[in-house]
Amino acid sequence: MTGSQETPSFRLAYVPGATPAKWVRIWNERLPEVPLTLVQVPSTEASHVLRAGEADAGLVRLPVDRTFFSAIPLYTEATVVVVPKDHLVTAADEVTLADLADEVLLHPLDDVFEWDSPPGEPAFERPATTSDAIELVAANVGLLIVPQSLARLHHRKDLTYRPVVDAPQSSVALSWPEEATTDLVEDFIGIVRGRTVNSTRGRTAAKTDTEQKRKQPEQGGTRQKPAGAKTTGGKPAGRTARGRTVSAAGRPAKRGKPRRKS
Structure with a gap:
């Protein structure tokens, strides 16, 4: 059909030795409508795959080109x-x-x-x-x-x-092109960092906060009049601390002269 939107998906590259299984499981639980595809790549080709857009993010070995990629270090191996x-x-x-x-x-x-x-x-x-x-x-x-x-x-x-106690060590990181930080990439970042579904730092929670704010009455709006209140000129009349009735303008209401006893 023309004009139909393509079904969203997420492609995760990973180098030999990296183990994405736990994060993939959480993804499938939270975003079952968005399929996650694993792309296994040699360590030497991981950067090329991400630059070419053949994967949205990747579990790669550091270092990476930080002028092009964002990276979140995950762990360092023995x-x-x-x-x-x-x-x-x-x-x-x-x-x-x-x-x-x-x-x-x-x-x-x-x-x-x-x-x-x-x-x-x-x-x-x-x-x-x-x-x-x-x-x-x-x-x-x-x-x-x-x-x-x-x-x-x-x-x-x-x-x-x-x-080998004094040998160099290798660190694994989640990396992606900085200019391609999509909503789905943000979702996977949240999973990797251990955020819960209700975390206020997740984009889903941010949308929920926005919706709640829209439901709240705007500041400075008209307040509902209390039931049974009398009004004068559109403003409620009231009483002073001494019990005298005052008009809406704040002046004491006129009282009649007392009658003389016959």
Whole structure:
């Protein structure tokens, strides 16, 4: 039909390791009439997807271009090293970068860390993806440092991981183009920040406040006259503190002369 409005929808991009399930569930409970579509994207392509308008917002890894994007940091992950289960590293509960200095460390092209000086011994070539690097770790080619969520995402029975206490950390944020802050984006921001349905900071609550104000009588309007009140010239007559009747103009009403007793 011509002139019909398109059904609203919301597209949420998310990078590997991010877990939007809880927020999606709340969205579906609060806005069942607006379908939410998840768009999984590699970390290296998240900004491109948002710039191109292929998603309304995204769960991405920081940093982002703050001259173009708005971002709300959500959490920071622990950093771990993925190793074979029989590796010597597993003897410790946690390790440092110095402990890994003599190990071959893999740095895939989609590495989420921006190393000033990559630790460990370099491999002959960089794997294309984190998934490829995991396969090389399983083949005893090298070790891999990743955020803990990626270690869990690529879990294998023959691999394990240990925290690296002094390694860089990766933070996940909700991000969107600043100039495209729509009502639906505001709704998702409210969900992520834990606002309730009745929160006064939500746009829905703001609309409710506006409607309530419209229902209130305007200040300075005509007040309803009390039942049974007498009026003189459109203004109610009254009594003074001494009980004398006064006119609407505020002057005492004239009283007749007392009659003389015969």
